[in-house]
Amino acid sequence: MQVKITVNGTLHERDVTPRTLLVHFLREDLALTGTKIGCDTSQCGSCTVHLDGKALKSCTMLAVQADGSDVQTIESLAQDGPLHPMQESFWEKHGLQCGYCTPGMIMASIALLENNPHPSDEEIRHGLEGNLCRCTGYQNIVAAVKNASEKMGG
Amino acid sequence: MYPTEIDYHRASSIAEAIELLSQNDDAKLLAGGHSLIPAMKLRLAQPGLLIDISHLEELKSIFVSGDKISIGALATHAQIAASADVQSYAPALASAAGIVGDQQVRNWGTIGGNLAHADPASDPPTVVLAYDGVIHIQGQSGSRSVNAQDFFVDLFATALEPGEIITRIELSNSSSAKSAYVKLSHPASRYAVVGVCAVLEMNGSTCTSARVAVGGATMKAVRSPGAESVLTGSSLDDSALNAAAAAVKSDIEEFLIGDMSYPEDYRQAMAGVYLKRAVHAALGS
Ligand SMILES: Cc1cc2nc3c(=O)[nH]c(=O)nc-3n(C[C@H](O)[C@H](O)[C@H](O)COP(=O)(O)OP(=O)(O)OC[C@H]3O[C@@H](n4cnc5c(N)ncnc54)[C@H](O)[C@@H]3O)c2cc1C
Ligand code: FES
Ligand code: FES
Numbered sequence: 001m002q003v004k005i006t007v008n009g010t011l012h013e014r015d016v017t018p019r020t021l022l023v024h025f026l027r028e029d030l031a032l033t034g035t036k037i038g039c040d041t042s043q044c045g046s047c048t049v050h051l052d053g054k055a056l057k058s059c060t061m062l063a064v065q066a067d068g069s070d071v072q073t074i075e076s077l078a079q080d081g082p083l084h085p086m087q088e089s090f091w092e093k094h095g096l097q098c099g100y101c102t103p104g105m106i107m108a109s110i111a112l113l114e115n116n117p118h119p120s121d122e123e124i125r126h127g128l129e130g131n132l133c134r135c136t137g138y139q140n141i142v143a144a145v146k147n148a149s150e151k152m153g154g
Numbered sequence: 155m156y157p158t159e160i161d162y163h164r165a166s167s168i169a170e171a172i173e174l175l176s177q178n179d180d181a182k183l184l185a186g187g188h189s190l191i192p193a194m195k196l197r198l199a200q201p202g203l204l205i206d207i208s209h210l211e212e213l214k215s216i217f218v219s220g221d222k223i224s225i226g227a228l229a230t231h232a233q234i235a236a237s238a239d240v241q242s243y244a245p246a247l248a249s250a251a252g253i254v255g256d257q258q259v260r261n262w263g264t265i266g267g268n269l270a271h272a273d274p275a276s277d278p279p280t281v282v283l284a285y286d287g288v289i290h291i292q293g294q295s296g297s298r299s300v301n302a303q304d305f306f307v308d309l310f311a312t313a314l315e316p317g318e319i320i321t322r323i324e325l326s327n328s329s330s331a332k333s334a335y336v337k338l339s340h341p342a343s344r345y346a347v348v349g350v351c352a353v354l355e356m357n358g359s360t361c362t363s364a365r366v367a368v369g370g371a372t373m374k375a376v377r378s379p380g381a382e383s384v385l386t387g388s389s390l391d392d393s394a395l396n397a398a399a400a401a402v403k404s405d406i407e408e409f410l411i412g413d414m415s416y417p418e419d420y421r422q423a424m425a426g427v428y429l430k431r432a433v434h435a436a437l438g439s
Contacts, residue, residue, distance in 0.1 A: 001162065018162035018204070021195075042192045043342050045258065054232075054261040060191050061262070064162045065184070065206060111257060129344055130256025 045131030095144030227266025399426030
């Protein structure tokens with residue numbers, strides 16, 4: 001099936017089989033491998049992207065469902081430019097260890113701040129319930145999001 | 155993991171969706187996809203044709219009409235949680251929608267898909283049942299309405315007939331009642347291990363009418379007539395709450411489900427605890 005999907009500002013026209021998940025379309029058809037796959041059950045959030053401005057687990061949508069939509073992946077944040085304040089904050093506050101959950105965590109955190117620019121620690125923890133991290137124990141992720149909210153004028 | 159081979163069609167009207175659904179035995183409607191796609195990835199569901207209804211604008215709106223609130227089947231959990239009308243007419247539904255899954259799930263999952271899927275661990279069925287909601291359905295032979303009481307039939311089974319689509323969910327204005335939904339969430343998925351919704355009409359400190367529904371612990375969302383009759387006429391003091399908790403536990407006995415992590419007896423005990431919490435949350439006490 002023919003689809004037109006705008007990813008990080010570029011329109012892509014591709015022929016995909018309907019069972020292709022959006023995450024596979026991004027990683028395999030477009031070679032945007034920043035978006036990760038960490039589970040088979042829609043629980044880990046490492047595949048989080050923004051679709052038409054809303055956070056989405058891209059393993060839980062077919063590419064054909066996204067036909068006509070606008071997708072932002074982790075690669076959109078610092079296209080040859082300076083890091084996004086959220087990326088900087090994860091760096092500064094040690095919000096990652098192995099880094100596998102990080103792209104999804106950052107995309108989910110940016111969506112979280114869009115809906116709530118001044119979150120408390122508690123609200124950050126609840127807001128990131130859809131993203132699992134096996135390394136950090138979350139403490140520094142919360143600190144990173146807090147830091148980013150200050151940097152971003154929150 | 156990949157789903158099996160499928161065909162995909164984006165419906166441009168309710169009539170077209172119903173037509174395609176009726177003509178294809180192995181077709182399934184696709185709304186937010188947040189129950190169906192995970193099931194397809196695990197090969198628990200293998201439809202041959204997906205009919206994507208998610209672009210049918212007329213099923214997205216939430217509006218008040220007279221003393222009722224009407225919620226389109228395609229309203230997302232996030233949309234319901236943020237709706238001032240739902241917050242006022244059916245506050246426990248707004249708060250339940252706000253604790254479904256996580257932000258990503260709430261952005262895409264819809265109330266129609268949630269009710270149709272009738273996952274025992276879902277939140278909205280319990281709340282819609284406690285508010286005595288009505289489910290509006292359309293099929294090839296026209297429209298009909300089913301009370302929530304009759305809609306949830308069994309584990310993953312509803313009163314929907316083949317070829318039918320949920321169009322709207324209608325609830326009466328409960329803004330004068332005290333209501334709340336509380337749940338014990340599964341730590342990874344956030345699905346309900348136990349969820350209880352209480353809707354209480356009060357006259358001063360006396361409860362004049364109570365509706366109590368339980369989900370998560372049970373194969374489908376169920377009302378607890380025992381707890382409702384204990385609470386009605388009481389002042390919701392500790393002895394009434396203890397008696398209501400005991401009544402809930404016995405009412406749900408025949409419907410209990412469990413698994414390795416949360417066996418039946420644990421869920422049954424928690425239903426009693428969460429009933430008390432639901433009443434306290436409703437009263438703000
Ligand atoms: C990680 C994760 C966590 C979750 N946690 C929770 C939770 O805590 N609580 C909770 O309640 N839910 C939870 N969910 C489920 C979520 O709420 C789903 O979105 C919802 O159950 C299904 O809605 P949908 O729009 O995604 O439906 P779909 O997946 O598109 O469809 C589900 C089923 O309903 C049918 N269907 C869809 N729309 C209609 C309609 N209008 N008429 C008739 N049939 C229809 C479809 O054919 C399909 O069989 C979770 C999901 C995930 C992935
Ligand atoms: S890969 Fe999408 S949620 Fe785990
Ligand atoms: S940093 Fe390793 S999973 Fe989060």
